[in-house]
Amino acid sequence: MLSRRSLLRLSVGAAALPAFSFDETVPVAKKTGMIVRAARPEDLEMPLEFFSDYLTPAEHFFVRTHTYVPRVSPGEYKLEVAGEVSKPLALSMTDIRKLPRVELVSVLECAGNGRSLYAPPMPGLQWSYGAVGNAKWAGVRLGDVLKQAGVKPAGREVLFDGLDVGPGTMPDFQRTIPVKKALDPNTLLAYEMNGRTLPLQHGFPLRVIAPGWASDSWVKWLAKITVLDHDFDGFFMKTAYRHPGKPVRPGEAVPPEKMSPVTSLRVKSVISTPADGATVAPGGVVKVAGAAWSGDGGPVESVEVSADGGRTWRAAAMISPRTPFGWRLWSFDWRPAREQFHTLMARAKTAAGDIQPFAQEWNPSGYQWNVVHKVGVNVSSQPAPAAQPAGPVDVSGQPAGYRSSCLVCHGDDVVTQQRLTRGQWEKEVDKMGRWGARVKPEDREALLDYLMRISRGR
Ligand SMILES: Nc1nc2c(c(=O)[nH]1)N[C@H]1C(S)=C(S)[C@@H](COP(=O)(O)O)O[C@H]1N2
Ligand SMILES: [Mo]
Numbered sequence: 228m229l230s231r232r233s234l235l236r237l238s239v240g241a242a243a244l245p246a247f248s249f250d251e252t253v254p255v256a257k258k259t260g261m262i263v264r265a266a267r268p269e270d271l272e273m274p275l276e277f278f279s280d281y282l283t284p285a286e287h288f289f290v291r292t293h294t295y296v297p298r299v300s301p302g303e304y305k306l307e308v309a310g311e312v313s314k315p316l317a318l319s320m321t322d323i324r325k326l327p328r329v330e331l332v333s334v335l336e337c338a339g340n341g342r343s344l345y346a347p348p349m350p351g352l353q354w355s356y357g358a359v360g361n362a363k364w365a366g367v368r369l370g371d372v373l374k375q376a377g378v379k380p381a382g383r384e385v386l387f388d389g390l391d392v393g394p395g396t397m398p399d400f401q402r403t404i405p406v407k408k409a410l411d412p413n414t415l416l417a418y419e420m421n422g423r424t425l426p427l428q429h430g431f432p433l434r435v436i437a438p439g440w441a442s443d444s445w446v447k448w449l450a451k452i453t454v455l456d457h458d459f460d461g462f463f464m465k466t467a468y469r470h471p472g473k474p475v476r477p478g479e480a481v482p483p484e485k486m487s488p489v490t491s492l493r494v495k496s497v498i499s500t501p502a503d504g505a506t507v508a509p510g511g512v513v514k515v516a517g518a519a520w521s522g523d524g525g526p527v528e529s530v531e532v533s534a535d536g537g538r539t540w541r542a543a544a545m546i547s548p549r550t551p552f553g554w555r556l557w558s559f560d561w562r563p564a565r566e567q568f569h570t571l572m573a574r575a576k577t578a579a580g581d582i583q584p585f586a587q588e589w590n591p592s593g594y595q596w597n598v599v600h601k602v603g604v605n606v607s608s609q610p611a612p613a614a615q616p617a618g619p620v621d622v623s624g625q626p627a628g629y630r631s632s633c634l635v636c637h638g639d640d641v642v643t644q645q646r647l648t649r650g651q652w653e654k655e656v657d658k659m660g661r662w663g664a665r666v667k668p669e670d671r672e673a674l675l676d677y678l679m680r681i682s683r684g685r
Pocket of ligand 1: 443
């Protein structure tokens with residue numbers, strides 16, 4: 228691992244990351260029809276139309292990679308279990324498969340899903356609705372592995388480390404969950420997704436399944452589990468993935484130590500059809516449909532639909548059964564009579580009474596967006612005018628050093644999707660500097676001007 232990281236460090240400032248060769252026995256999912264938030268490293272969002280599937284096929288399942296997909300050699304793979312345990316382990320996939328097999332359906336949703344909908348904006352991938360999917364996972368209980376190792380009474384947190392290593396001096400993606408969540412019978416180490424071997428992009432050969440929790444805890448390419456007797460202080464626990472836990476003034480800088488780790492997902496629904504901006508003919512039946520899910524506070528009980536901006540609500544039919552962690556498809560037959568514009572909304576509720584809000588408490592990193600989804604539909608016998616696609620961003624006129632300072636570890640798309648103020652860009656350039664970007668002091672102002680121009684700078 229050390230040698231791999233130093234190789235990456237050397238490549239910074241010189242050329243793009245080295246290309247990885249894959250063992251043919253490693254299954255790679257083919258992706259189609261996805262919204263590319265970033266090509267390198269790969270971050271793919273699922274368009275709304277695919278919320279029509281109960282189980283999201285790997286082909287349409289969103290992808291989130293902080294660094295890049297690591298090279299995995301199945302023959303050499305071992306899962307290490309260490310730390311506060313009486314018997315440290317090194318398990319092969321054959322050893323792991325000998326433990327009882329468990330299957331469960333669960334939603335996997337990125338904590339940052341919906342970030343682009345927050346105002347004021349913040350840096351990060353500008354996800355809209357589709358950094359989420361629902362799959363049937365199969366594997367073993369993490370608790371069964373930990374029982375084999377024997378967690379000592381001092382054990383408090385369980386640290387997960389995957390095979391991926393960041394470029395330059397970027398902190399490693401390492402995450403912990405409390406021992407209590409680790410021993411929950413629903414917390415799994417999965418080797419299958421939707422009845423097939425887990426694809427490489429989703430964590431082959433083994434990933435964490437933490438049902439009901441945001442997917443930053445669902446570590447992929449799991450290589451090492453360490454039981455700790457203290458709070459882990461890595462970047463991805465102590466700085467990233469934290470929420471103030473109460474409303475704060477929008478735009479406020481909250482120190483990380485005043486925030487807590489994001490855990491449970493929130494109750495949420497999305498409208499898969501009709502599409503926002505659609506035109507439908509009057510007099511017929513329009514199918515309004517989508518998916519709804521929640522976190523560890525119990526499944527979604529009902530979804531209501533409004534066609535008049537929230538004045539009146541009607542119950543949707545729940546198509547798929549209630550399961551502890553899967554999403555539920557729902558559908559509503561809408562009969563618009565008059566030619567007019569309608570604002571459709573869908574609102575999910577759990578048995579415990581958790582319900583989606585109409586306005587979201589802002590938080591510094593834009594986590595856990597679950598505002599009632601709205602789509603505008605025009606009821607008209609006239610066809611809709613052709614939509615004007617947004618033109619490409621003009622990335623010409625690169626200042627000195629942009630390419631060698633900023634396009635070493637990732638592409639332009641990571642940069643152009645941001646909507647930041649100059650002050651936020653300055654902080655972003657400083658953060659990248661800490662991770663290994665080299666910006667000459669005399670190039671900094673021109674670089675900031677350029678970043679404001681090619682992104683949707685405010
Ligand atoms: N090892 C490793 N695990 C990881 C990540 C990562 O970058 N590296 N990203 C996490 C985040 S933030 C998310 S949202 C999910 C995405 O899972 P998916 O790509 O299978 O959809 O993986 C999580 N597990
Ligand atoms: Mo995420």
